[in-house]
Amino acid sequence: MTAMRPRYSPALRRLHWLMALLVAAAYLLIEQRGLFPRGSAPRAAMVQGHFWVGLSVLLLVVWRLRLRLRDGAPPVTPALARWNAWAGGLLHVALYLFFVVQPLLGLATAWSDGKGVLVPFTQIALPALLPENEALAHTLEDLHETIGTIFYWVIGAHILAALWHHWLRRDDTLRRML
Template sequence: MHTGSSPSRYARSARRLHWLMALLVILAYGLILSRGQFERGSLERQWVVLSHFWVGLLVLALVLPRLWVRHRHPVPPITPPLARSLEAVGRLTHYALYGFLLAQPLLGLFTVWLTIGAVKIPSSTWALPSPFPVDPELAKSLKGVHIWLGTAFYWVIGLHLLAALWHHLIRRDDTLKRML
C-alpha cells in the first residue's frame, strides 16, 4: 500500500494535495476578505464573491481524494515520538481541519442553492439546480453558520501552523519535514 514515498514522509500525493488545498483555502479567505474593497452590487464585487464560491467548491472536490490518499497511505511516524496526549491533540486538530474542509464548502453551496435556487456555471448558460426549494430564512441561517465557522477555521488553521512551527523550531522533530 505504501508507494511513492519514503517511510519518513507523507506520500507525494498527500503532500501535493495538502499544499494545493492550503493555497486554495488562503485564496478563498483572501477573496472573501477583499470583497469589502468593492462597492456593493458592482461587477468586481460579484466576481470576487463568485470566485470565492468556486474556489470553495474546488476545495470540496479535493476533500474526498485527500481522505482517500490519507486512508491509502500510512501516516509516517514522528521522530522522536510524541507523548500520547500530544498525539491525541494532533489527531483531534486534523479531524477538525478535515471537518472544516468539508463543512465550509457545503454550507456555502447550500446557502447559494437556498438563496437563488441554482449554482450558475461561469461563462455558460448552464446551472446546477438546487435539490431544495428556495428558502431565504434558512439560507440566512446557513450563511451565519458559514461565517461563524469560517472564523473558527482561522483559529484551527492558526493552531495547525503554530504546532508545525513548535515541532520544527522548539521540539526539533521531523513533523514539518514529513509534509515537505
C-alpha cells in the same frame, strides 16, 4: 500501507499545499469582495470565485482522504507523547471536517438565498438542490461565517503546532509534509 516512509507520499504533500492555497484564496476572495459595490460585476466575480474555490476544496478533500487512508502517515520521529498525538489527531479531524462542511454549507446558503452558482465563464448555474428560503439562508450564512471565523484560529493553531514541532520540539513533523 507503508508506515516507514520518512515523509508523506508526494501526492499527499502536493494536495496539502494546494488545499492550503485554495483555502487562503477562499478567505481572500470573500473578505475582499467588500472592495467592490454590491451588484457590481467584480464583486459577483469575487463571490463566484469563492464558491468555486470552496467546491474545489470539497472535491480535493475526497481525493486526499482516499490517499491518506491508502498511504497512511509516516511516524513522527522522535515519537510523540500520547496527549500530543491525540491533540494533533483532533486538530486534523477538525480540519478535514472543515474541508467538507464549509463548502456544503456555502452551497446550501447560496441555494436557499436564491443565488446561482455559475459554471465559470458562463451564465449556466448549477441546479439548486434547495428551495429559496430567506430565513434558512440567513441561518446558514451565519453558521458558515461563524465556522469560517473559528477556522482562522484552527488553521493558526495548525501552523503554530507545525512550527512548534520544528523549532522547539525539533521533530520531523513539518519535514514529513515538505
